[in-house]
Amino acid sequence: MKSRIGAVRDLYLKWIDVYEEYRRGFEKEGLTRSLYPVAWMLSSFGLGLEENFFEVVRSRMPVEVYLLIEDCYDKFDCRTKFALAEGRGFESHTVYWEISKELEKLAFPKPVGTQANTHLTEIKDDDYTKIYYESGMYDSPLTWPLLLHEVFHDIYDQEKLQTQLKVPPTETWMREVIIDLYAAMFIGPVYAVSLAKYHERFPGGGGISHPHQGPRLFALLEFLREMVDQKSTFPGVLQTIISQSFAITDGIWSSYKTEKRDLQDRVSRVYEEIKAPASKFLESKHLQTFSEFAMKVSKGSEIGFPEVAMLLESGIPAAVDPRILFNALLLREQDPHPRYVVESLKKWYLSRVWTKAHDEMVQTLFAS
Numbered sequence: 001m002k003s004r005i006g007a008v009r010d011l012y013l014k015w016i017d018v019y020e021e022y023r024r025g026f027e028k029e030g031l032t033r034s035l036y037p038v039a040w041m042l043s044s045f046g047l048g049l050e051e052n053f054f055e056v057v058r059s060r061m062p063v064e065v066y067l068l069i070e071d072c073y074d075k076f077d078c079r080t081k082f083a084l085a086e087g088r089g090f091e092s093h094t095v096y097w098e099i100s101k102e103l104e105k106l107a108f109p110k111p112v113g114t115q116a117n118t119h120l121t122e123i124k125d126d127d128y129t130k131i132y133y134e135s136g137m138y139d140s141p142l143t144w145p146l147l148l149h150e151v152f153h154d155i156y157d158q159e160k161l162q163t164q165l166k167v168p169p170t171e172t173w174m175r176e177v178i179i180d181l182y183a184a185m186f187i188g189p190v191y192a193v194s195l196a197k198y199h200e201r202f203p204g205g206g207g208i209s210h211p212h213q214g215p216r217l218f219a220l221l222e223f224l225r226e227m228v229d230q231k232s233t234f235p236g237v238l239q240t241i242i243s244q245s246f247a248i249t250d251g252i253w254s255s256y257k258t259e260k261r262d263l264q265d266r267v268s269r270v271y272e273e274i275k276a277p278a279s280k281f282l283e284s285k286h287l288q289t290f291s292e293f294a295m296k297v298s299k300g301s302e303i304g305f306p307e308v309a310m311l312l313e314s315g316i317p318a319a320v321d322p323r324i325l326f327n328a329l330l331l332r333e334q335d336p337h338p339r340y341v342v343e344s345l346k347k348w349y350l351s352r353v354w355t356k357a358h359d360e361m362v363q364t365l366f367a368s
């Protein structure tokens with residue numbers, strides 16, 4: 001994490017270089033009254049630089065949460081460099097995007113004959129994605145899967161998933177609903193609970209790009225409803241997870257039931273339409289939907305849902321794939337303690353390192 005923060009810091013230092021070049025460029029222009037705000041902005045480095053870097057340094061998310069996000073990127077072969085940042089919601093954008101936004105505020109003329117573009121290109125080449133979490137949620141593990149929503153945005157863009165879908169992204173929020181469903185199909189029912197819990201704590205909003213909580217949760221309820229219908233095909237513990245997540249999400253959604261009814265009708269069909277392309281996509285990545293994965297886990301000999309349920313009950317961290325861990329958290333009535341989740345993620349990561357080292361050792365022994 002330290003090296004990531006270091007890399008992000010380097011980007012912001014380059015940002016200062018860009019400003020320096022801009023200032024040099026502007027100095028060649030006669031400083032008219034209309035350029036005063038520009039001069040002020042350049043001399044103070046602008047609000048952007050001052051605030052944006054500290055969002056990363058200030059992050060209170062436990063380091064182990066990086067492992068959760070990294071694992072998701074890895075599974076989808078997505079090579080995005082990221083750092084967590086404390087913000088006012090769950091969202092993401094890059095450092096290059098931030099500086100571009102700041103520079104847009106500057107009046108013309110653009111600086112000519114300076115190195116500004118060279119520095120900007122360097123920022124673009126070494127760019128980092130800042131994944132924001134809502135500042136009040138750093139100690140609420142059940143909402144952490146929402147960080148993966150941002151990962152799915154990257155995957156969606158990188159893999160040009162839109163081209164595989166028949167649903168036209170007529171509005172930006174339609175893409176959000178699609179991302180939610182892709183994420184839920186992979187992560188499992190806990191994703192719906194994450195969004196529901198987040199909206200429960202921070203009701204209202206939705207913003208321009210994100211539709212209101214009513215429609216978003218409604219789309220996820222369609223996904224959950226199907227799992228509820230197929231519940232009997234799952235082993236016992238999973239049945240509990242499925243009904244729990246449906247009950248929680250439906251309960252929180254019901255207070256938004258009447259909100260944006262027209263949108264709700266439109267999103268109700270999205271799951272049906274993306275289901276097949278989404279599982280085909282996962283297959284192309286040698287991955288499984290949560291349902292397939294859960295079935296495989298329950299038939300396998302490794303630690304599965306019933307074992308995690310037991311460990312959870314005794315407060316012993318479980319070294320299991322995050323998909324098992326986070327869904328299993330729904331087996332308990334009360335919200336999980338962040339420490340438990342953090343320790344489990346750490347144990348899981350270390351166990352993977354151990355297994356890898358062990359396998360390598362065995363291979364070396366056989367080779368000699």
Ligand SMILES: [Zn+2]
Nearest residue numbers: 149153176179
């Ligand atoms: Zn989004």
